[in-house]
Amino acid sequence: MSLEYPDNLRYLDTHEYVRLDGDIATIGITAFAVEQLGDVVFLELPETGDTVTKGESFGSIESVKAVESLNSPVSGTVVERNDALIDSPEQVADDPYGDGWLLKVRADDPDDIDDALTAEEYSAQVEG
Numbered sequence: 001m002s003l004e005y006p007d008n009l010r011y012l013d014t015h016e017y018v019r020l021d022g023d024i025a026t027i028g029i030t031a032f033a034v035e036q037l038g039d040v041v042f043l044e045l046p047e048t049g050d051t052v053t054k055g056e057s058f059g060s061i062e063s064v065k066a067v068e069s070l071n072s073p074v075s076g077t078v079v080e081r082n083d084a085l086i087d088s089p090e091q092v093a094d095d096p097y098g099d100g101w102l103l104k105v106r107a108d109d110p111d112d113i114d115d116a117l118t119a120e121e122y123s124a125q126v127e128g
Contacts, residue, residue, distance in 0.1 A: 004031055005030065005119040006119060007120075010118065011118075011119065011121070012071060012073050012116055013122075013125060015030045015032055015036075015126075016028065016029055016071055016072075016073060017029070017030050018116060020110055023106055023107050023110050024104055024105070024106060025073065025074045025105045025106075025107045025112075026101050026103070027074075027101065028097065028102050028103075029102065030096060031096050033061075033068070033096075034092060034093045034096050034100075037061065037063040037066065039064045039093075040090050040093060041063060041064060041089060043059070043061050043062070043086055043089040043102070044059040044060045045058070045070075045082075045086065045103060046059060046078050046081065047081070048078050048080060049077065050077070050078045051075070051078070052072040052076060052077075053072060053075045054074050055071060055072070057069040057071055057072075058070055058071070061092070062089075072105070073113055074107040074110070074112040075107070076108045078104070080103070080104040082100075082101055082102055
C-alpha cells in the first residue's frame with residue numbers, strides 16, 4: 001500500500017507536516033511516521049499560549065515501539081492543541097492529515113516553511 005503525502009502540505013525530514021492557512025500553521029505527523037510508530041499510546045504536547053521554535057522539539061509521541069520527539073516546522077505561539085488526541089492518542093493514526101493534527105501555531109514568520117520538503121521530495125526520501 002502506498003502512503004499518502006498531500007501536495008498542499010510541507011514536510012520535515014523528521015516526519016512532521018505543516019499546512020499554512022495565512023499565518024496559522026497546522027502541524028501533525030505524516031502517514032509514514034504513523035506506520036513506523038505502530039500503536040500510539042501517549043502524546044505530550046505544549047499548552048495553548050506556549051511558544052515553539054522552528055527545528056526544536058515541542059513534545060513527544062510514544063508508541064509501544066518507541067518514543068519520538070516532535071519538531072516544529074515554524075516558530076510561533078500555540079493557538080490550539082488537539083486535546084482529543086491527548087485523551088485518545090491512538091486516533092492520530094485514523095486520519096493524520098485531518099482530525100489527527102497536533103497543534104495550530106500562529107507563525108512568527110510564515111516563510112519558515114520555505115525550506116521544508118515538498119510532498120514529492122518527502123516521498124522520495126522515505127520511500128527511496
